[in-house]
Every structure is written in structure tokens, then in C-alpha cells.
Amino acid sequence: MTSTHRTGAAPRRPIPADIDFPDALLEGLATEPKRVACKYFYDAVGANLFQQICELPEYYLTRTELSLLRRHASDFARLIGPHAEIVEFGAGSAETIGILLAALDRPRAYVPVEISNGSLLDLVGRIRADHPAVDVRPLLADFTAPLPQTLFSPGARRIGFFPGSTIGNFTRSEARDFLAGAARLLKGGGLLIGVDLVKDPAVLHAAYNDSAGVTAAFNRNLLVRANREAAANFDLARFAHYAPYNVEKRRIEMYLVSTAAQLVRVAGRQIAFAEGEAIHTESSHKYTIEDFRSLAVQAGFSPRAVWTDPDRLFSIHWLEA
Numbered sequence: 012m013t014s015t016h017r018t019g020a021a022p023r024r025p026i027p028a029d030i031d032f033p034d035a036l037l038e039g040l041a042t043e044p045k046r047v048a049c050k051y052f053y054d055a056v057g058a059n060l061f062q063q064i065c066e067l068p069e070y071y072l073t074r075t076e077l078s079l080l081r082r083h084a085s086d087f088a089r090l091i092g093p094h095a096e097i098v099e100f101g102a103g104s105a106e107t108i109g110i111l112l113a114a115l116d117r118p119r120a121y122v123p124v125e126i127s128n129g130s131l132l133d134l135v136g137r138i139r140a141d142h143p144a145v146d147v148r149p150l151l152a153d154f155t156a157p158l159p160q161t162l163f164s165p166g167a168r169r170i171g172f173f174p175g176s177t178i179g180n181f182t183r184s185e186a187r188d189f190l191a192g193a194a195r196l197l198k199g200g201g202l203l204i205g206v207d208l209v210k211d212p213a214v215l216h217a218a219y220n221d222s223a224g225v226t227a228a229f230n231r232n233l234l235v236r237a238n239r240e241a242a243a244n245f246d247l248a249r250f251a252h253y254a255p256y257n258v259e260k261r262r263i264e265m266y267l268v269s270t271a272a273q274l275v276r277v278a279g280r281q282i283a284f285a286e287g288e289a290i291h292t293e294s295s296h297k298y299t300i301e302d303f304r305s306l307a308v309q310a311g312f313s314p315r316a317v318w319t320d321p322d323r324l325f326s327i328h329w330l331e332a
């Protein structure tokens with residue numbers, strides 16, 4: 012289990028990042044097929060590009076979830092009840108958690124869990140200013156590892172919040188394991204979680220292949236980061252962003268595809284790329300409502316209410332632990 016420390020700061024990252032990037036990169040490039048974990052997208056530039064993605068016209072996820080949160084805030088408040096302590100898995104946006112905190116009946120505490128120090132300071136400052144009665148207790152920890160029960164005050168109403176469909180970036184078995192851990196942590200309370208839905212592949216394709224090229228820049232930023240932090244010499248012009256929807260696996264898959272046979276230096280090693288060879292950088296799984304509810308049951312939750320928009324683009328689930 013990761014050691015945990017209380018801290019005044021942590022960064023805004025959908026998935027925890029590690030400090031072992033050069034080693035992880037070398038290891039991922041030595042596997043067949045080559046891959047790099049998506050948590051490495053989120054250096055400062057990557058976090059900023061992700062923010063821009065959230066505002067793209069094609070990327071319906073963020074705005075649809077925000078509008079569902081606003082529309083159903085009073086339902087959440089009724090289900091969650093008074094004096095709740097909210098743990099957010101990852102450091103989210105002030106706007107998103109702000110909607111929930113504003114709707115709840117005298118929420119007692121807000122605990123954003125994030126692995127690294129950084130831009131959470133801003134989030135924590137905003138939440139403290141907007142919700143002075145809420146005890147904001149950022150926790151420096153990897154939220155995918157088991158979290159201590161002492162996260163909550165004794166006898167507290169335990170609520171988890173996991174928006175943004177970040178669960179989609181886990182494989183289905185990782186998602187089940189994560190949910191099982193959350194069910195143990197939140198026993199007696201519940202989890203409010205945003206999940207992107209299976210839909211017209213053209214809509215999904217457009218969301219990850221935007222016309223302004225922001226997602227492509229986000230993907231390629233991994234190579235920029237490798238050049239800076241792992242003594243690499245990737246030529247960005249020789250790697251293409253490729254993000255197809257895999258209908259069978261119900262997921263967007265993101266790749267960086269080498270457009271030529273080439274040798275790239277990474278941390279003192281030479282890595283060979285064949286023409287057309289890909290580095291897998293992310294999967295973004297999409298669920299049907301039934302599919303996700305059954306995963307939640309397997310993890311030990313009792314799925315209760317679910318909210319979706321009229322176009323059934325996105326869903327928010329209330330799972331009792």
C-alpha cells in the first residue's frame with residue numbers, strides 16, 4: 012500500500028502519475044506491442060491540454076456530465092443525506108465538486124485523494140473559499156491503492172465521488188478491482204460515479220479525433236515529455252495520432268504510430284520502430300448502463316439510481332456500499 016500524507020497541495024490529474032516515468036517508458040517500449048500507461052499524459056502541459064479537450068465541441072463528456080450534475084443535484088443531496096464526508100478519487104475540477112458541495116445538506120468534509128503535490132493548491136483554495144464550513148483535507152496518495160479507513164471521521168456518512176468517466180481508462184478487471192476497494196472503503200455510504208456510455212461510433216470517434224487537433228497534441232505530448240524527462244529523441248513529425256473505436260471491446264484505443272522505420276534513443280538505449288508500428292497510449296472504455304451496474308454488483312455495490320441525458324451520451328450512477 013502507498014504511504015499517505017496529509018498535504019496542502021496536489022495536482023489536477025484524472026489518474027495518478029508516478030515519478031518513475033523513464034523506467035516505465037523503457038519497460039513499455041520493450042514489450043510487444045509497445046505501450047505507455049495513460050497516467051503519464053498528465054505532466055503540466057498534458058494537464059493543460061486535457062483541460063482544453065474538456066472544452067472541445069466534439070468532447071461531449073465533460074459538459075454532459077456537468078449538466079447532469081446541475082440538473083440532478085437535489086436528488087444527490089436527498090440520497091447522500093446531511094453531514095456527509097466526501098472523498099474524491101483524483102483531484103477534480105472545482106466546478107464539478109462545487110456543484111455537489113453546494114447542493115448537499117451541511118457536508119462535513121471534502122477529501123481529494125491525489126498522488127502528487129502541485130496544482131491542487133488552487134482547487135483546495137477555491138473550495139475552502141466557497142465552502143468555508145467544509146473541512147477540506149487533501150490526501151497525498153494513489154487512489155487506485157487501498158485507502159485507509161481513517162480517511163473518514165469515526166461514524167461519518169462515507170461518500171465517494173468519481174466523475175469524468177476516469178473509470179473508463181481502467182481495463183474492465185481493473186475497474187472491478189477499483190470498485191471493490193471503493194465498496195470496502197465506503198461501507199454504509201455510497202459512490203456517485205460518472206460513466207461514459209456506448210453510442211454511435213462516429214460520435215465517439217469525433218470526440219477523440221477533434222478537428223482542432225488538441226487530442227493529437229495531448230497524445231504526442233507523451234513524446235515531448237519523453238524527450239525532456241527520459242533523454243529521448245523522438246521526432247514528433249514521425250509519429251501519428253491514431254484513435255479508432257474498437258466496437259468489439261467497446262473502447263476508444265489511442266496509439267502513436269511510427270510513420271517510418273526508425274531508431275529512437277530513450278534513456279541511453281536505442282529503440283527500433285518498424286514502419287506502421289504503434290505505441291498503445293490509452294484505452295477509454297464505454298459501458299451500457301446494464302453492463303456497468305452488473306460490474307458494480309460484482310464489486311460488492313448495490314446499484315440504485317442512475318441518471319442520463321436525453322441523448323443517452325453519459326450516465327451518473329449512485330451505488331450503495
Ligand code: AVI
Binds near residue numbers: 064072177179180219
Ligand atoms: C480522463 N479520461 C476520462 C479521458 C477519456 O476520455 O478517456 C482522457 C482523454 N483521452 C483523450 N481525450 C480525453
